[in-house]
Amino acid sequence: EQKEDELANMDSTLAEAKEDLDKEQKVLEEDQTFFKNLNDLCAKGSSDFDERKAARLEEMKAVTETIEILQGDEARDAMSGTFNFVQISAGRQSSRRQRVAALLRRAGLRTGSLDLSVLASSVELDAFTKV
DSSP states (O other), X not given: OHHHHHHHHHHHHHHHHHXXXXXXXXXXXXXXXXXXXXXXXXXXXXXXXXXXXXXXHHXXXXXXXXXXXXXXXXXXXXXXXXXXXHHHHHHHHHHHHHHHHHHHHHHHHHHTOHHHHHHHHHHHHOTTSOO
16 A cells, blocks of 8 residues: 555656646747747847948948048139139128228218118128119
8 A cells, every 4th residue: 555655646746747847848948939039139130230330331431531532632722712712702892892882971971861871881781682
């Protein structure tokens, strides 16, 4: 009878161990699936990052080349010629505008015409419209 009890206990322990083994194998399979999915996700993230990094490097290279072109002697000569032209032109127009405004103001004072004084002020202040 003692041997039967031991056999029953052993059968019970074996059944529990098999049940535990099945549960642990299912957990292991789920963990392996999770690990595989995580590896795939990390690999995709890494490749996406590498692509973005390469694109940014190409953009930086293009910007650097553009800056070098714009700072080159040919571009500097072309731009300085344009800027000088604009500044000279603005300076000439400003001095002409000032002379015309002064002439109109003097004429307004001599004749006592308020209209000429107002016209002189508008010529002086409004540089972007035709008088």
